[in-house]
Amino acid sequence: MLSQETISIIKSTVPVLEKYGQDITKRFYQRLFENYPELKNIFNQTNQRKSSQQQALANMVYQAAKHIDRLNDLSEEALVVAHKHVSIGIRPDQYPIVGEQLLGAIKDILGDAATDTILNAWAEAYGVIAQLFIDIETQMREANLQKGAWDGYKEFVVANKIQESDGITSFYLKPADGQQVPVYSPGQYISVKVKPEGESHTHIRQYSLSDAYTSDFYRISVKKEEGRHALPEGIVSNYLHDEIEEGQRLLVSAPQGKFTLELDNKKPIVILSGGVGLTPVTSMVKTWHEKGGEQPITWIHAAINGRAHALKDEMQTMAKENPNLTLYTIYENPTLEDQREQAYDKEGRLDMDWLKGILPSKDAEFYFCGPEPFMKLIYNDLLNWGVPEASLHFEFFGPTSQLIAN
Template sequence: MLSDKTISIVKATVPVLETHGVTITETFYRTMFERNPEVKNFFNQSNQKAGGQPIALAQAVLAAAKNIDQLHVLEPAIMHIVHKHRSLHVTPELYPIVGENLLLAIKEVLGDQATDEIINAWAEAYGAIADVFISLENKQVKETLQQNGWEGYLPLIVTGIVQESSNIKSFYLKRPDDKTLPVHQAGQYISVQVDVPGVSYKQPRQYSLSMAPNSEYYRISVKKEEQGIVSGLLHNNWKMGDTLEAASPSGNFVYEGKENTPVVFIAGGVGITPLLSMLHVAKADTRPIHFVHCVQNSDVHPFAEEVKSLARSHMNLKVTTIYSNPIPVDQPDVVGLLSKEWIGKHVSKEADVYVCGPTSFMNHVVQCCQANGLAEEQIRFEVFGPSIGLGNN
């Protein structure tokens, strides 16, 4: 239990964090990677270079300072991070390293403003926050092991590779010992880690499981990004029979079945992957289902036939394809961009909405849904990479 004095001091630092938060977190990562290079195995270095990770951490630290006396209000964000940590095999030993370097960064950026009283208060607050995370992550470890999962990374064999579109490949993965896999919840992902040539640390990435939950195999569907080191390696180097180090399924962006409430899945590009897994589960419900996929054109449209096949055999499923830049042979349902007006016409105000895609796409969709009267609790979305607030949040 934090003292009233500590709570008061931490809350008093909110204006400083609003002004200098990103500078503090940028300094934190630089300092930590210099002093403790072994932790690079836990971090996507592409996110570091793009600047998204420091921004996301600054937002998290600011939210913690504002709510230090009522951390329970941050539970959804905390659980999202807990799942990320478990997928990356973050252990309790990492927390003191993070805490030490965070305090050093605060001192470096704030200089004389970072009094002993402020540093001691933040040290106490960080310890309390770390205890929350460690407790929740230890609980998840136990649950994972009870569900036939494993701790850390396990080599899985690549048993199939399918070109889903011009820029997306699916990799089918099985255990080498022929044991069953833990059945994931529709919408969850796995972390994989690969050795990058010329780099002394492994690089982790999270990829959604894009198939119906089962205990026989996993399928991840990887978009080859222009600057994607790991996606490029997977597309160019991995072949049948190779192994890929993977963690047990994680993630709290999961499908919640309801019999009567309409559900709308809105995917942008490769954001279809967790929503496709959800669709395989949702099709068994009697609720009305609308599956919307926004892509540039048919050349980069993955799983088109799989979704159409599901629609042909399930009368409660409607599919809408939206192409922003169609080629001559294309016949999409809608040409252009998903608009507020289209959502207002085609998305029921009573619907549950699941959204996944690029951050800018999700921000647009969330705002359009909210502008049409959908409440925040009706809209769920998945952010890959640093979690930066969307919509009106």
Template sequence: MLSEKTMQIVKSTAPVLKERGTEITSCFYERMFKAHPELKNIFNMSRQQTGGQPKALAYTVLQAAENIDRLEALLPVVKQIGHKHKSLQVKPEHYPIVGKHLLEAIEAVLGEAATPDILQAWAEAYEEIARVFIDIEKQMYEEAKKEGAWEDFKPFVVLEKRRESETITSFYLKPADGSDLPEFTPGQYVSVRIKIPGEQYFLTRQYSLSDAWNKDYYRISVKLEAEEGQPKGKVSSYLHEEIEAGSSLEVSAPAGDFSLSGQTDKPVYFISAGSGITPVMSMAKTLAAQESGREITFVHAAKSEKHQAFKEEAEKLVSGNPNNRLLFIYSQASEAPAEHAVKGRLNEDLLKTIVKDQDGEFYVCGPLSFMKSVIEGLQKLGVPTENIRYESFASSLEMQIAN
């Protein structure tokens, strides 16, 4: 237990962390990678370069400082980060390394303002925070083991590679040892680790499982990250251009807390954009296969019909119930869209025509700006916040920062 004095000192640092937090975390990552370059095998170095990861960590540190006297308030965020750590194989032995370099970064950035009392208080606070993470992640590892999941990364073979749209390609993955695959929760993701020729370290990325569970294969569907004026994504472009049926990949066990709720007969709304269709496709296919009779409204926004993935699958999954609805929204349609589609964007007026029951369950996934717009629109329509679940591929932490 932390002393009252320690908690008060840590809370008193919140204003400076709010102002200089990203500066501290950027310094932290620079120092840690210099001392432990092997950790570049775990971290997404692209997010280091864009500043997304330092910003997300700065937000987490600030939240820890503001809530140090009631860490239970952080449990939802801790569990979310814990799932990511589990998928990357972060272990207890990594936490002392992080703590050492975080304290050094605080001292380096704040200079004389980082008094011995502040550094000691943060050392004690970090130990307490790390213990919470380690305990939760230990429980996650143990639960996964009971459910038949594997530890670390496991060799898989690509059974099939299928182009779903102009930018999204699916990979059907089977364990190289031929073993059956454990069940996962619809909405979860796996980490894929590859060694690209010319790269010094492993590159690891998370991809949502895009199909309902079966024991024979997992399916991931990868968007080619190649926006105009931006460098191509190293991993997505390698998967699209170099990986074929018969290729080998290393895959972690499923993780993630963006999941389909059970034990209810409420109507369910799946609202996605771009590659955000992947986890909700897994959810929708699972729900449709259960034949529970729940009404499904499936809405997806894309640039055009060429960018629309899983068109036939989506049409099939809503066909089992006359009350189900399907809507594709194309922002750059060159001609009159086909059946189930409209031209435009998912704005507040269109959202009004979609939402028939504010007490339904809403699952939202896509780019950050899309997420904010949809969630704000749903709230204006009277949908309770607790009925909205979301997954942002930018980062759920960045979603909270933006809010």
């Protein structure tokens, strides 16, 4: 337990963290990689260049300071982070390293304003926060082992590689040791660790499992990320698409993630997916379908056009076989073939007037996943419509605060 004096000191730093938080976390990562370059094998360097990791950490530090006397208020966001930590392989003995470099970054940025009293209070507070994460992540690892999973990474063989659309390819992964794969919840993801030729360190990326559970394999459906604007092409996605062939091996972590479908809830379900964001929700709907789902599902998927629409045949087959599933397709720029085949229900982008017109009620559980602008639109529009936040379920690798409209 933190003393009241420590709590008061931490709370007094909230305005400073609000102003300088991202400067501190930027300096933190600089220090971390200068002093411990081996950690580049764990942390996503593309996200470093985009500053998204710095922003996410700055938000977490700020929120921790703001809620230092009631850390349980951060439990939901902490769980998201903990799932990712377990997935990429963060270990308990790395937390002191992080604390050391974070305190050093605070001192570097704030200078004399970071007094010994403030640094000592933050050291004490960090110890409590770190132990919270260590305990949660230890429980997650133990739960994985109990259900037959593994800790760290395991070799899988690419049993099949299938192009699903212009930019998305599915990889069917089977354990190299011939064992069955452990059960996972629909919506969870795995981490894939690779070291492309010419790269100085390994790269880890998370990919949602895109199929209902089977004991034989995991399926991931990966979008090839092309370089655009100031961002480089996706190192791992391009490597998987261009270099990995059937029969080759990949290092894979056990499934993690809290964006999962609650099948016991009998309320109607609305699913909204954009682009490759359909991967986790495809696993959800296929699981619901195979279990004879009775609660009605309305699934709206948005894509550029039919050529970019992956897994479409699977979606349509389920809709034909289960009258409780209703599909709607939105194409932003439909092709002539899409127009001739009347392959979509709406041209352009998703908007709330149209959504309200097709939904029988807003009294439903909403699941959504897609690019950040898509997520931001849905999150804010649904809240403004009066959907309770507790009924919004989504996958977003960043703080929820980034979704809130300015």
